[in-house]
Amino acid sequence: MTTGKINVSVENIFPLIKKFLYSDHEIFLRELVSNATDATLKLKHLTSIGEAKVEYGKPMIEVKIDKDAKKIHIIDQGLGMTAEEVEKYINQVAFSGAEEFLEKYKDSAKDSGIIGHFGLGFYSAFMVAEKVEIITKSYKDEPAAHWTCDGSPEFTLVAHDKTERGTEIILHVAEDSLEFLEESKIGQLLTKYNKFMPVPIKFGTKKEALPKPEDAGDDYKTEYVDVDNIINNPNPAWTKQPTDLKDEDYAAFYRELYPMQFEEPLFNIHLNVDYPFNLTGILYFPKLDANLQVQKDKIQLYQNQVFVTDNVEGIVPEFLVMLRGVIDSPDIPLNVSRSYLQADGNVKKISNYITRKVADKLKSLFNENREDFEQKWNDIKIVLEYGMLSEPKFYEKAGDFVLYPTVDGKFYTLAELKEALKDSQTDKNGNLVVLYASNQDAQHSYIDIAKEKGYQVLLLDSPIVSHLIQKLEADNEKLTFARVDADHIDKLIPKDEAQISKLSEEESTQLKTVLEGIVPNTTYSVQLEAMDSHAAPFIITQPEFMRRMKEMSQSGGGGMFGMGNLPEMYNLVVNTNSDLASTILKADTSVQESLVKQALDLAKISQGLLKGEELTAFVKRSFELIK
Structure with a gap:
């Protein structure tokens, strides 16, 4: 038997000492399931390169609740730990097992999906537990180990008779955290944080109907059997190559992300880049109304398939936060903070990449099927107009696909509009005057007057159009916008004699x-x-x-x-x-x-x-x- 004191480096203050390292206590489950996933993926990698001489099999992670004993169990079938490794990775908090693993196997493990930061993540368990046990058996031919700690720097480490490979974490839930013994609460957290983890996660069982025998009569009663309740999808759409997905696959994934959303998205953008940073994801353009606030917090940020947050401002360009979908990047830490986002260079690169990718996709949709793009214009215009105002890089590209509709249902790009109006709507100073209505019904009589004079009238009715107009005028010499009920119409040179x-x-x-x-x-x-x-x-x-x-x-x-x-x-x-x-x-x-x-x-x-x-x-x- 070994006893001793956990070696905590001053630089690594963890929840055992400082409970608010993580702002939200519920993420203990995310961290522990992430560690179990790490251990499983590490084993997969080591077996694939022949270093681990064991059968990988079909491992899963199991989460169990023992309400009477006030315990939560997280069990994996990963590579496990020896007593020596427990000493190193659990007691010496300064080390991070995943970081060391990646450094050792940096060439071959690049795509193995290791989540990382084992040491500190494990100690999040003490945010809800008064005592934590680790029972672990390494894939190596060494005895199992049993580690116990009551939330102080004191621990015990003894041998154990566990024979199956893997690790079991046992949390003795504290009195102030008994809510985490409710099945509904744990199920909710697993769905929130671990819905797309790359290893199957079992949480209880569910009833599944057996097939009806061919010789069964009309009085046959359906028989049911208990099967593992796997709560996650280990291979979500964004982890696959765009060439391997069809339109129906993207539609199915959208319904998986938003089961209560009944309206289909207009189109999607698949993000996939591995240099100069790693980023995958799928963004969906839903139908939007004029309320810019309604759709926020619908994009989910993941790190190697682990949910981080749905507040993606700073990572996703501000004008796209009204979209829906998933972004996954290992270059963003699990414990993401506002100050980190503002300071990190990768985050700005990611934001710029997403801006460029969205602009390129919109341009291709416009070029491939302009008629379809025009039909969707009213549903996407608020996002694009906001993008032109808030993102200079998007504004540079927007001229290729941003449209300006008329009250008669025609659509122009800005270049086309200038060409169409150059001979008919200029004032005495040679300025091109673009007439527009902001409310077709309220300004109907003025539209009629303008049309009788032979003028084209645009319909620009989004809530931010007045700001966009000022920007367009500032960036386009001799271009003026005037609302159709303004006095500017009288200053136009008429096509015919007055x-x-x-x-x-x-x-x-x-x-x-x-x-x-x-x-x-x-x-x-x-x-x-x-x-x-x-x-x-x-x-x-x-x-x-x-x-x-x-x-x-x-x-x-x-x-x-x-x-x-x-x-x-x-x-x-x-x-x-x-x-x-x-x-x-x-x-x-x-x-x-x-x-x-x-x-x-x-x-x-x-x-x-x-x-x-x-x-x-x-x-x-x-x-x-x-x-």
Whole structure:
């Protein structure tokens, strides 16, 4: 029998001494199952190179609960340990068995899937256990060993009569952690952290129906048998080569990841790189709504098939955190932290790689089947537009596939849009003016006016489009965007000759004087324009610059620029070729006021500006008019 004190290096403070090395106590199971997986994969590697002269077989890891005895057992059939190795890898916490193993076999073990960091990971057991036992038998022809520790630096190490190869960890669960003796809790943790571990994990048994005998009669009752309940998929889709997978395989894996998600993803991107870092994974583009927050925390980060976190910001580019799927990289530690992510060079490389890979995939989808890409545009645009704003490298590539749809259902890339509009939508300064609607229903009348003038109108209705427009204008000389209900439309050079006003210059001056005497000049600037006689008599537009400043103020930028609450300022454009303009000009003073107020209120309604007392007065006035 051996007794002694565990050798703890000062540099390696572990949970035995400092309980909060890990922020979440539940990961003890992840660590111990990871160690069992390590031991199994190490044995697989050693047998494959002929160093271990034993039969590898079909090993599994078993997790058992003994609620009455308040114990949890984690049992593997891996390479086990000798008493000497227990001394080295368990008592001398400064060593890491997996790291030493990888160093020794660094050339041949590169792809053996060793998870690593055995020493500290093992001591996470003491976060939930008041005493821990290790019963282990090495694949080498040496006696088994039994190690016991009660959570202090004191341990005992004795021989054991175990004859089967492998290791059994026994946790004597502490009184403050009895929740971990519930089957539902352990099952939940195994599913969360170990769902895709590369070694089968058994947790209890399940009933499986036996096949019905051919000679069984109608009164045959189905017979059931207990079989091992394997809770994980050791060979998930992302560990395979893309050439070995079909569309249905990707769809099946998506359902495995998200069993409660009934809507199929739009497409997937398979990540597979081994230089200058290791990374595999599959990302899925789901259908997204306009709420950027809804879909976050759906990408799962793994390290050699061990779940790490679903908070992948910093590893995955910010604009892609709304996607779903899996990323697996051995270059990211299990105990990942925010400060680590910010400091680690590999993480930034991984993020840049994912950005490039996603952009390349989108470009190929666009080139291979543009019609299909256009049909999916509304479901993916929010992610791509956000990417253009937040990731310069993505923005550089986005011109090849980002689309700008019109209200009529046509789609242009930015280069195509410039070419299509260069002869028809320029202002007097030679700027190309791109008209767009942000709400097709609310701005319907303005869209009609623009289309009557022969202009194209885009439909840009995502919540971040105003920010994207500013970026596009900054990066494209002589390109201006103007919302269709803004005043910029009046500054375009018309395709055809402008309409000739039915009113003389003197009559136009009289009409403007009448209007300015009735319309509030603190809010509205009266403008006369000769338009088609069928166009609306009164139209309200807003100066484009003022509208943008107001949007910035409302979105939180007001304080930054010292704008505060900006005043309401609009243009009232009056069509001098409308019958109403002539009627107002010829009417008595009292009638003029009634007509102007009624027409102004109708124009306000089209812009959603008529509210409160003004709306009540308008309704009363309207009923009086139709009596």
